Amino acid sequence: MSLRQLKEFCIPGDWAEVDAQLGRYGARAFVLAGGSFVHGLDARGLLHEVEALIDIRNLGLDYIRAESGGLRIGATTTFAHLQAAPTLGESPWLGALADALACPPRQIRNVATVGGSVAASCPYFDPPTALMALDARVAVVAGGARREFPLGELFAGTFENSLRRGEIIVELFLPRPTGRSASAFLKLEGNANDLAIVNCAASLEIDAQGRCSEARIALGGGVGDAIARATSAERLLQGRVADDEVLWSAAEAVGEDIDPHTDHRASAAYRLAVAKVLTRRALTCALARSARTPT
Amino acid sequence: MNDYSVIGRSIPRPDAWEKVVGGRGYPVNLRLPGMLHGTLLRSPHPHARIAGMDASRALALPGVKALITPADVPRIPYSATFFKPATSAAVVRDMLILDGTVRYAGQPVAAVAATTASIAEHALELIEVQYEELPAVFDPEEAMREGAPEIHAGVRHNVIGRPTYSLGDIEAGFSAADHVFEGVYETQRVHTCYMEPRVCVADADAQGRVTVYASVQHLFGLREKLAFVLGLPVSSVRAVQPPYIGGGFGGKLDLAPIEPLAALLSLRARRPVRIEQSRYEDFITSSRHPAKVYLKTGISRDGQFTARYARTLLDASAYASEAPEVIRVHSRFGLMLGYRCPNAKWEGTLVYTNNMPGGAFRGYGAPQGCFAVESQIDEICEKLGFDPVEFRLKHAPRCGDPHPSNAAWKLDSYGFDECLVRGAERFGWRSRAKAASGRGVKKRGFGMAAQPLWVSGCLGAPDTYEHSGAIVKLNTDGSADLATATIDIGSGQTAVLCQIAAEELGISVEAVRLSGGSTDTLPVDAATHASRTTYASGIAVKAAAAAAKKRLLEVAETMLEASAVDLEVREGMVRVKGASAHAVPVADVVKRAESPFVQITSKGTMQTVLAEKGTIIGTSSLAPPRNPSPASAQFIEVEVDTDTGEVRVLRAVYAHDIGRVVNLAGAEGQVEGGLQQGIGYALMENMRFEPETGACVTADFLNYKMPTAVEMPRSIESIFVETDEPSGPFGAKGLAEPCLIVPAPAIANAIYNAVGVRVRSLPITPEKILAGLGKI
Numbered sequence A: 001m002s003l004r005q006l007k008e009f010c011i012p013g014d015w016a017e018v019d020a021q022l023g024r025y026g027a028r029a030f031v032l033a034g035g036s037f038v039h040g041l042d043a044r045g046l047l048h049e050v051e052a053l054i055d056i057r058n059l060g061l062d063y064i065r066a067e068s069g070g071l072r073i074g075a076t077t078t079f080a081h082l083q084a085a086p087t088l089g090e091s092p093w094l095g096a097l098a099d100a101l102a103c104p105p106r107q108i109r110n111v112a113t114v115g116g117s118v119a120a121s122c123p124y125f126d127p128p129t130a131l132m133a134l135d136a137r138v139a140v141v142a143g144g145a146r147r148e149f150p151l152g153e154l155f156a157g158t159f160e161n162s163l164r165r166g167e168i169i170v171e172l173f174l175p176r177p178t179g180r181s182a183s184a185f186l187k188l189e190g191n192a193n194d195l196a197i198v199n200c201a202a203s204l205e206i207d208a209q210g211r212c213s214e215a216r217i218a219l220g221g222g223v224g225d226a227i228a229r230a231t232s233a234e235r236l237l238q239g240r241v242a243d244d245e246v247l248w249s250a251a252e253a254v255g256e257d258i259d260p261h262t263d264h265r266a267s268a269a270y271r272l273a274v275a276k277v278l279t280r281r282a283l284t285c286a287l288a289r290s291a292r293t294p295t
Numbered sequence B: 001m002n003d004y005s006v007i008g009r010s011i012p013r014p015d016a017w018e019k020v021v022g023g024r025g026y027p028v029n030l031r032l033p034g035m036l037h038g039t040l041l042r043s044p045h046p047h048a049r050i051a052g053m054d055a056s057r058a059l060a061l062p063g064v065k066a067l068i069t070p071a072d073v074p075r076i077p078y079s080a081t082f083f084k085p086a087t088s089a090a091v092v093r094d095m096l097i098l099d100g101t102v103r104y105a106g107q108p109v110a111a112v113a114a115t116t117a118s119i120a121e122h123a124l125e126l127i128e129v130q131y132e133e134l135p136a137v138f139d140p141e142e143a144m145r146e147g148a149p150e151i152h153a154g155v156r157h158n159v160i161g162r163p164t165y166s167l168g169d170i171e172a173g174f175s176a177a178d179h180v181f182e183g184v185y186e187t188q189r190v191h192t193c194y195m196e197p198r199v200c201v202a203d204a205d206a207q208g209r210v211t212v213y214a215s216v217q218h219l220f221g222l223r224e225k226l227a228f229v230l231g232l233p234v235s236s237v238r239a240v241q242p243p244y245i246g247g248g249f250g251g252k253l254d255l256a257p258i259e260p261l262a263a264l265l266s267l268r269a270r271r272p273v274r275i276e277q278s279r280y281e282d283f284i285t286s287s288r289h290p291a292k293v294y295l296k297t298g299i300s301r302d303g304q305f306t307a308r309y310a311r312t313l314l315d316a317s318a319y320a321s322e323a324p325e326v327i328r329v330h331s332r333f334g335l336m337l338g339y340r341c342p343n344a345k346w347e348g349t350l351v352y353t354n355n356m357p358g359g360a361f362r363g364y365g366a367p368q369g370c371f372a373v374e375s376q377i378d379e380i381c382e383k384l385g386f387d388p389v390e391f392r393l394k395h396a397p398r399c400g401d402p403h404p405s406n407a408a409w410k411l412d413s414y415g416f417d418e419c420l421v422r423g424a425e426r427f428g429w430r431s432r433a434k435a436a437s438g439r440g441v442k443k444r445g446f447g448m449a450a451q452p453l454w455v456s457g458c459l460g461a462p463d464t465y466e467h468s469g470a471i472v473k474l475n476t477d478g479s480a481d482l483a484t485a486t487i488d489i490g491s492g493q494t495a496v497l498c499q500i501a502a503e504e505l506g507i508s509v510e511a512v513r514l515s516g517g518s519t520d521t522l523p524v525d526a527a528t529h530a531s532r533t534t535y536a537s538g539i540a541v542k543a544a545a546a547a548a549k550k551r552l553l554e555v556a557e558t559m560l561e562a563s564a565v566d567l568e569v570r571e572g573m574v575r576v577k578g579a580s581a582h583a584v585p586v587a588d589v590v591k592r593a594e595s596p597f598v599q600i601t602s603k604g605t606m607q608t609v610l611a612e613k614g615t616i617i618g619t620s621s622l623a624p625p626r627n628p629s630p631a632s633a634q635f636i637e638v639e640v641d642t643d644t645g646e647v648r649v650l651r652a653v654y655a656h657d658i659g660r661v662v663n664l665a666g667a668e669g670q671v672e673g674g675l676q677q678g679i680g681y682a683l684m685e686n687m688r689f690e691p692e693t694g695a696c697v698t699a700d701f702l703n704y705k706m707p708t709a710v711e712m713p714r715s716i717e718s719i720f721v722e723t724d725e726p727s728g729p730f731g732a733k734g735l736a737e738p739c740l741i742v743p744a745p746a747i748a749n750a751i752y753n754a755v756g757v758r759v760r761s762l763p764i765t766p767e768k769i770l771a772g773l774g775k776i
Ligand SMILES: Cc1cc2nc3c(=O)[nH]c(=O)nc-3n(C[C@H](O)[C@H](O)[C@H](O)COP(=O)(O)OP(=O)(O)OC[C@H]3O[C@@H](n4cnc5c(N)ncnc54)[C@H](O)[C@@H]3O)c2cc1C
Pocket: A030, A031, A032, A033, A034, A035, A036, A037, A038, A041, A056, A075, A076, A103, A104, A105, A108, A111, A112, A113, A114, A115, A116, A117, A118, A119, A120, A124, A125, A126, A127, A163, A167, A168, A169, A170, A193, A194, A195
């Protein structure tokens, strides 16, 4: 039975109220953003103890700020809101995020938040994979204190994040690459309403000589407990001109970086094979986008 | 076009608007005053004996009003199948409402009714069950081995039956063959995925009579089975007809445990009890049986079939239920009868396993056979260089031939050849080879498959109900009420039956309304299944309308000063044939029949006579005279990604001979819906289970994949070959099932054409394609 212990549903308008509620309910408080994953957690029996739902959508965390150093996205910004931001369509370096946000069904995009998407620590979600390839940083607040860390450190395991008791994600920050840069994201799914069997995001920075000065590749789906960075593949691209041969060998190398598993949706062997294909295709797409980018 | 005024037109469904705004007629939306909520406790084990059960804490929970354990149910073994007599020797009566032995994971072991659903759910947690676990077996081949767990006492090797079929001399046939083709074709377990969950409300009165409202496909089957399992006379059960239910596809063709359990809970609590299944419960209630078909075919040099041998292993699941009938239909209509072959033999094996129940599903055993037959024909044509369309034409029955399943009938209307020819032409089948090439990683492919023979009902099937009835009553405003026990399961039965009544009555279709009723008031009817409603119910509706019209014309005799035989009804007017000016509105005739003897009007008094008096009503209750065959041929274009193995269906041309089309938009909807289910069967749908516990891991729509709008082809063209079935209502025959039978082999053949990979097991996942390409 869902939320049988539920005593309170609150929508705090300021942080003092948040802290008071978190103080009162401690581990039995549940932070609610878009709410689109509540039934998913409930179905896995993870909400039996919850006594209070604290809806954080009234705290002014719904914003998108393009700054010279990068992009700041408030935690409760919905996918749909972010998709509509002009900067997303205009910036090839954010291509992977735009691709990933388009994956969930429209109804979900209208409610799901960027903060909720990463906090859920579900390696099968799409935006987190894109955000990993964009080198995102997470800002969290607890009791007025704020700290920041790389997104990768948020994921402790499937459905398990590394937030400390009472910490709430307030913002994601995407550093703007310096050179010519573009990114792309691809997802392999069973039907249009599916979580990823495998997904992949690739982000490239190309220098004046046409070499990859920076390459970041992230893979999700059933390729590990958390979203994986394909560092072996990235190394093969570093400082090289990304011709076909380099792309193929980089894609082959993701085998070193992921640990695909077998479940009823796909075998490990299949996941490995398509992880390579998606990597190659995402790199190719990012490269093509970068070629259209003014330096 | 035809001469009819209503038949053949696209009629919007009368219930469409109501459904879009929430569908208050769905049984799931029914609430009765004082109603309790029931839930079932289900076993986590696939095979166990219940050694003990303590429900005292649950019963003590405030709000709990009744509780049923295996000790509380009548020990009457039954088969859940609605459409066969409860005591038929053709059914296997191996179920109890609650059994002391559990044979599949999720089998109900107790039921609770409480004032709220959450109290009932809480009560389940307080029931203590001691299970004595038994070894379980999930693979039918293993289940037949010596030493396998015995699932039903006394059933040796878990084999329920070994039915056979034979024709001619199989040995001689193979000796005469120049080529022999063999293959094993496997199909998976799939669920119907109706939208409305199975739900029922049972309401026992003080005399112990039970009224039941349920989302099922057979009103009289529900009454008969429920009365039987409860040990009550049929008249003690009243099944109320809902205006429509939210889908069925065969998944609501048998008694689910919720119906008798709701009845027993209501009999105890003396209050209405509602039980609604969760999606998980729906998934484990019914499914299409997985099958393994071995098919061997002998061919002469000139491309004639000389012999066909097949063997089918059907996983009958934990309870036999529909399996004996499914395998019979499978052997005839799925495997053996479609194409002409002088020598044929088939051997079937039905095996118990500890898997969830199988049941009925649109196509009923035929998809498992059609996949084998139509895939193998493609292999034969490829190897021997025959054109797949020509090859099928060569072996197809012809119009006027004896009916392959019953020599007493002929194929009076039959347009299979035209389906093949017109479909091929529209698709551009001849020019396919050129288009099939493709450079990049994505390859195009073209394939086809067909279903030469099918049914329009169950006439001829052993021990299966096949009859319908209808009541047509005319109103003083010129409208008609049509009542039949046919259940509209979402495929537009209501619209089609209203059209048939309107055409016969000579009034507009808007003037006909389907009214409800119950087993107390309606003539007996068979289930909504077997592609039968338009044909078989249609015949009954037409007969009832004709009876009402006959009475209408008799009453009009004095008004029009003409004999009834010289009268006709057109556009709502009764008129003298050939003299359209000499006419009165239907409404006036009905008013006259229902009016007082002496009427006082502004023009003075008017009088009617005794012979004109009474409601204008017509009834029918009859069996259809035949079981005519629809036919279908499908042409498919796919695109295969040779790096990921993903398949997209790009285009479908689907030709059906369904006799006269009654509702064009409805028929097209059937075809498109069938294609959607067929694509699911071909490419993705698959029920999967935990190997150790047998627990279903695909019991929701995240894990069970079916095609969404995005996976549907952008182009679906329906061709209707309008043969005129002499026994059908205005020439109509059945349609529903071939739509789903044919897509899987058509898609498999198109995939082969695209990438040269022959996959003989469904679903054809991207993974199987990559394996076939040697990439994993
Ligand atoms: C039908 C369906 C289809 C879907 N398809 C896709 C898809 O194709 N691709 C995809 O990527 N995803 C998909 N999803 C998942 C969806 O993206 C997630 O549910 C969503 O991102 C979660 O965000 P939310 O704001 O709704 O979070 P919530 O459901 O509100 O919360 C999710 C979790 O995060 C925690 N949380 C939320 N915000 C914060 C915060 N600021 N600080 C700390 N903790 C927080 C909550 O406590 C909870 O544990 C789908 C979901 C559904 C229901």
